[in-house]
Amino acid sequence: MQTLDASRAPAALAAVSEGARLQANNLLAADIARYLETVGTPHYRLEVLDGLELRKRAQVFGYLPLERQAELVAIMPVPCLGQLLGAMSADERADLVNHLDALPRGRLLPALARAEREDVLKLCSYDEGTAGALMTSDYSWLPAQLTAAQAIDALRAQAGDAETIYQNYILDENRRLLGTLSLRQLIVAPADQPLAALMVSPVVHAHVDTPAERIARLINDYDLLALPILDAQQRLVGIVTCDDAMDVVVSEATEDFHKGASIAQHIGNLKDATVGLLYRKRVFWLVLLVFGNLFSGAGIAAFEDVIAANIALVFFLPLLVDSGGNAGAQSATLMVRALATGEVVLRDWVRLLGRECLVALALGCTMAVAVSTLGVLRGGWDIALIVASSMLIIVLFGSVIGMSLPFAFNRLRMDPATASGPLITSIADAAGVLVYFGIASAVLNL
Amino acid sequence: MQTLDASRAPAALAAVSEGARLQANNLLAADIARYLETVGTPHYRLEVLDGLELRKRAQVFGYLPLERQAELVAIMPVPCLGQLLGAMSADERADLVNHLDALPRGRLLPALARAEREDVLKLCSYDEGTAGALMTSDYSWLPAQLTAAQAIDALRAQAGDAETIYQNYILDENRRLLGTLSLRQLIVAPADQPLAALMVSPVVHAHVDTPAERIARLINDYDLLALPILDAQQRLVGIVTCDDAMDVVVSEATEDFHKGASIAQHIGNLKDATVGLLYRKRVFWLVLLVFGNLFSGAGIAAFEDVIAANIALVFFLPLLVDSGGNAGAQSATLMVRALATGEVVLRDWVRLLGRECLVALALGCTMAVAVSTLGVLRGGWDIALIVASSMLIIVLFGSVIGMSLPFAFNRLRMDPATASGPLITSIADAAGVLVYFGIASAVLNL
Numbered sequence: 001m002q003t004l005d006a007s008r009a010p011a012a013l014a015a016v017s018e019g020a021r022l023q024a025n026n027l028l029a030a031d032i033a034r035y036l037e038t039v040g041t042p043h044y045r046l047e048v049l050d051g052l053e054l055r056k057r058a059q060v061f062g063y064l065p066l067e068r069q070a071e072l073v074a075i076m077p078v079p080c081l082g083q084l085l086g087a088m089s090a091d092e093r094a095d096l097v098n099h100l101d102a103l104p105r106g107r108l109l110p111a112l113a114r115a116e117r118e119d120v121l122k123l124c125s126y127d128e129g130t131a132g133a134l135m136t137s138d139y140s141w142l143p144a145q146l147t148a149a150q151a152i153d154a155l156r157a158q159a160g161d162a163e164t165i166y167q168n169y170i171l172d173e174n175r176r177l178l179g180t181l182s183l184r185q186l187i188v189a190p191a192d193q194p195l196a197a198l199m200v201s202p203v204v205h206a207h208v209d210t211p212a213e214r215i216a217r218l219i220n221d222y223d224l225l226a227l228p229i230l231d232a233q234q235r236l237v238g239i240v241t242c243d244d245a246m247d248v249v250v251s252e253a254t255e256d257f258h259k260g261a262s263i264a265q266h267i268g269n270l271k272d273a274t275v276g277l278l279y280r281k282r283v284f285w286l287v288l289l290v291f292g293n294l295f296s297g298a299g300i301a302a303f304e305d306v307i308a309a310n311i312a313l314v315f316f317l318p319l320l321v322d323s324g325g326n327a328g329a330q331s332a333t334l335m336v337r338a339l340a341t342g343e344v345v346l347r348d349w350v351r352l353l354g355r356e357c358l359v360a361l362a363l364g365c366t367m368a369v370a371v372s373t374l375g376v377l378r379g380g381w382d383i384a385l386i387v388a389s390s391m392l393i394i395v396l397f398g399s400v401i402g403m404s405l406p407f408a409f410n411r412l413r414m415d416p417a418t419a420s421g422p423l424i425t426s427i428a429d430a431a432g433v434l435v436y437f438g439i440a441s442a443v444l445n446l
Numbered sequence: 447m448q449t450l451d452a453s454r455a456p457a458a459l460a461a462v463s464e465g466a467r468l469q470a471n472n473l474l475a476a477d478i479a480r481y482l483e484t485v486g487t488p489h490y491r492l493e494v495l496d497g498l499e500l501r502k503r504a505q506v507f508g509y510l511p512l513e514r515q516a517e518l519v520a521i522m523p524v525p526c527l528g529q530l531l532g533a534m535s536a537d538e539r540a541d542l543v544n545h546l547d548a549l550p551r552g553r554l555l556p557a558l559a560r561a562e563r564e565d566v567l568k569l570c571s572y573d574e575g576t577a578g579a580l581m582t583s584d585y586s587w588l589p590a591q592l593t594a595a596q597a598i599d600a601l602r603a604q605a606g607d608a609e610t611i612y613q614n615y616i617l618d619e620n621r622r623l624l625g626t627l628s629l630r631q632l633i634v635a636p637a638d639q640p641l642a643a644l645m646v647s648p649v650v651h652a653h654v655d656t657p658a659e660r661i662a663r664l665i666n667d668y669d670l671l672a673l674p675i676l677d678a679q680q681r682l683v684g685i686v687t688c689d690d691a692m693d694v695v696v697s698e699a700t701e702d703f704h705k706g707a708s709i710a711q712h713i714g715n716l717k718d719a720t721v722g723l724l725y726r727k728r729v730f731w732l733v734l735l736v737f738g739n740l741f742s743g744a745g746i747a748a749f750e751d752v753i754a755a756n757i758a759l760v761f762f763l764p765l766l767v768d769s770g771g772n773a774g775a776q777s778a779t780l781m782v783r784a785l786a787t788g789e790v791v792l793r794d795w796v797r798l799l800g801r802e803c804l805v806a807l808a809l810g811c812t813m814a815v816a817v818s819t820l821g822v823l824r825g826g827w828d829i830a831l832i833v834a835s836s837m838l839i840i841v842l843f844g845s846v847i848g849m850s851l852p853f854a855f856n857r858l859r860m861d862p863a864t865a866s867g868p869l870i871t872s873i874a875d876a877a878g879v880l881v882y883f884g885i886a887s888a889v890l891n892l
Contacts, residue, residue, distance in 0.1 A: 028650065028668065030667055030668045030669070034667075152633065155633065156633055156634050159630050159633070159634045160634075165630055166612050166629070166630075166671075183612070183629060183633075184605050184611055184612075187598065187601065187602055187605065187629075187633075188602050188605045188606075204474065219692075220689070220692050220693070220696065221476055221480075222474060222476045223476070223689040225612075225671070225688075242671075242688050242689065242692070243666070243669040243688065245692065246665075246666050246688070246691065246692050246695060247666070249692060249695050249696060249699075250666065250695060250699075250787060253695075253696075253699035253703075253783075254783050254787065256703070257699075257702070257703070257706070257779055257782070257783045258779060258780070258783070260703070260706065260779065261775045261776045261778070261779035261780075261867065263776050263779065263780065269789055271784070271789055271790055271794065271798075275801055275804045275805050275808065278780075278801070278805045279805050279808045279809060282773070282776050282805070282809060283808075283809055283812055285772075286769065286772055286773060286776075286809060286812075286813060286841075287812060287813060287816050289768065289769070289772055290765055290769055290813055290816050290817060291816075293764050293765035293768050293769075294765065294820070296764035296765065296768075297761040297762060297763075297764060297765055298761075300760050300761050300763070300764070301758075301761050304757050304758075304760070307757060307760060308754065308757050311750050311753060311754050312747075312750075314746050314750075314753060314760060315743040315744075315746050315747050316743060317746070317763070317764075318739050318742035318743060318746070318763075318767065318875050318879070319736055319739035319740065319742065319743055321764065322735065322739050322742075322868075322871060322872065322875060323732065323735070323736055323739075325868075325871070326731075326732055326735055326868040326871070327728070327732060329707045329867060329868060330707045330709050330728050330732075332707070333703055333704060333706065333707035333709065334704070334707075334709065334724075336703070337699075337700050337703045337704070338717070341696060341700065343715055343717055344717050348717065352717075355721055355724070358721045359721050359724045359725050359728070362721070362725045362729075363725060363728060363729055363732060366729055366732075366733060367732060367733060367736055370733050370736050370737075371736060374740070395732075421707065421775060421867040421868075422768075422771075422772040422775060422867075425768060425771070425772070425871065426768065429764050429768060433764070
């Protein structure tokens with residue numbers, strides 16, 4: 001890999017302080033940012049940034065985590081801050097302002113030119129997790145009456161500011177979206193052809209209040225470089241680019257992973273998470289599940305006589321209840337992920353339920369055979385019959401609950417990922433206790 | 447959304463059979479493919495495809511799942527097949543050939559022109575899950591001696607075939623990578639400037655054997671439109687584009703979700719999965735964990751006297767062992783995901799272990815307090831002391847195991863995601879039984 005690696009970085013960047021700007025300017029912005037993220041003090045970071053040309057400085061700054069950006073805002077002289085913010089991309093600038101407390105924000109906003117300030121405040125007004133909060137206003141647009149050659153000239157002028165000039169939007173005089181035209185289509189088109197004849201429409205688009213997951217899925221499904229975002233009056237107000245969509249895909253998957261282990265949302269970068277934060281994000285469900293598990297305890301208490309008379313039954317308890325939880329966690333995970341990627345939708349539930357019952361029946365039978373051999377060895381044929389039939393019913397029950405719960409949450413407009421492994425384990429445990437000791441007391445006539 | 451929705455699709459596409467090609471040609475390829483995926487017979491699909499112009503036909507075909515593509519290959523006349531394959535992108539063509547059995551492959555390969563056939567066989571020779579298997583050979587390249595204006599003309603000629611012309615690679619006479627130049631940089635450059643003076647280097651790149659996850663992470667970290675892939679002689683042999691990287695991110699996350707619930711890899715689209723496939727992917731770990739849970743059973747058997755003398759202890763058993771498993775699943779999930787996204791690496795283990803102990807201590811104390819109140823109510827102060835101290839130790843143990851196992855698997859060059867919730871539950875169960883009944887027998891002097 002020709003990129004900056006950690007061992008070479010300090011040497012390469014030491015050159016900055018010595019005034020050899022050129023060398024750091026030749027490094028990739030993402031590499032400089034990764035190096036600055038972990039090394040030195042805010043003042044050292046500021047010094048390195050000052051050594052870079054403005055465009056590269058804005059790029060590096062944009063790659064830094066928001067906490068690091070905020071530290072630098074606090075110590076940067078106001079004129080430098082205004083210059084830097086002016087060169088940043090509109091969405092990164094808005095993310096920074098959103099992240100800042102009232103005091104540094106009050107320092108930052110006056111440093112911006114008026115148009116930029118209005119743009120920032122507009123972008124900051126959208127709810128987190130929507131297209132509005134994700135988009136940038138640095139898109140490239142063209143009026144329909146230009147020819148292909150004129151359009152390329154117009155793009156040359158926009159190339160400095162726009163996030164991408166590869167996907168261009170054709171707007172009418174009210175900024176309503178008429179069509180789209182890629183730079184590829186433009187450069188192969190005859191020079192005198194008007195854009196109105198070249199543009200492609202209808203255009204895949206979304207609105208400012210469309211959820212971020214849906215934006216990412218549209219960009220992925222249609223293999224787009226950018227997705228245009230319209231306001232309520234159908235006017236173009238921004239674009240979401242494919243690299244931002246990829247960030248959404250990664251962070252949504254992380255949130256779903258965490259939910260699947262009953263961890264509350266928004267841990268951020270795990271390496272930087274404090275003990276207090278991790279405690280708060282984890283404790284709620286853990287304590288809730290302690291009380292949830294009282295149902296299993298109550299089930300056991302109800303059968304204390306059966307257990308006392310047949311203490312050997314306890315041997316199989318963890319094995320049986322865990323099997324129900326494991327099968328349920330498998331089913332739930334398959335469904336949660338398929339719902340998240342859009343592979344299945346709510347109305348598929350009935351059809352999938354039928355298949356799940358068949359799969360669970362096959363799994364249950366296999367596991368019943370496995371456990372019944374243990375039953376014979378440990379307690380004779382009675383016990384074998386009890387544990388085998390319990391296993392079958394517990395695995396069936398766990399699987400059906402595991403696959404149905406995500407659909408139920410979806411139906412209730414809750415996140416299907418809330419149907420986590422620990423939750424299903426607790427439900428399967430309680431059911432498993434009742435099934436197992438219920439069958440045992442029936443078979444053993446207690 | 448202006449895209450084709452399911453209710454409107456049949457009407458829009460019915461027009462195809464009536465010869466109104468223009469209408470279907472105006473629909474987006476991804477929408478036509480999504481409609482064809484679920485509706486009608488292979489012959490109907492072939493008829494719709496035949497109604498499309500060649501470029502659109504190849505795009506739609508490329509969006510279809512490989513099983514559907516294979517069905518169409520089987521019934522398509524050889525000349526049509528050759529024409530279609532010639533118009534497909536090189537990576538999609540190779541994926542199809544890889545998916546086909548020997549018989550249809552033998553039918554397909556002779557339909558290709560010689561250069562395309564060699565290209566397909568080359569791309570098919572790389573191992574699945576590597577950059578070689580992911581890349582396309584349809585990249586755009588330029589010799590260093592061209593001027594900016596000549597380069598734009600050269601790109602015009604390549605625009606029909608290349609996957610993207612927005613990121614261009616400058617090669618020497620041995621096809622070694624000298625630098626890169628975006629179309630944006632090209633069109634703002636002075637027309638007579640030579641590429642050698644304009645190009646950017648060094649270039650972020652990877653090799654044909656680089657794993658797919660790493661490719662996706664590079665594209666995401668550097669916000670690239672395409673990543674150049676080199677062979678062992680440092681010659682450019684292909685590119686991976688950002689849309690393919692996004693597909694990798696989604697499918698890697700899905701695989702990790704499945705592993706986290708101890709489901710074997712490669713389920714494919716869940717909706718199309720058969721009962722047999724799901725059974726095979728799920729049964730192995732379920733049965734293995736049944737035997738794993740024997741350790742818990744053995745632990746219980748060892749303490750049968752303690753249990754018989756204090757049957758009330760069983761009440762707290764599911765609650766205690768589940769809490770260890772839940773805390774462990776949380777820790778493991780945090781680590782598995784952070785290792786997958788690159789937020790943490792192997793050498794962070796020691797530092798994170800210290801933090802995890804503090805978090806687990808805080809969690810364990812909270813849960814010990816919660817469970818001790820139940821203990822007092824149900825069995826008096828002795829029982830409260832036993833369950834509280836057991837809870838603390840079990841949660842600590844579960845958390846430390848949960849966070850360490852992914853690192854251990856990583857160290858052993860196994861996938862950290864194998865440290866699944868069910869596996870950790872089983873380990874925490876066995877440990878929990880020993881801790882709980884061990885403490886009980888000590889406190890109660892049994």
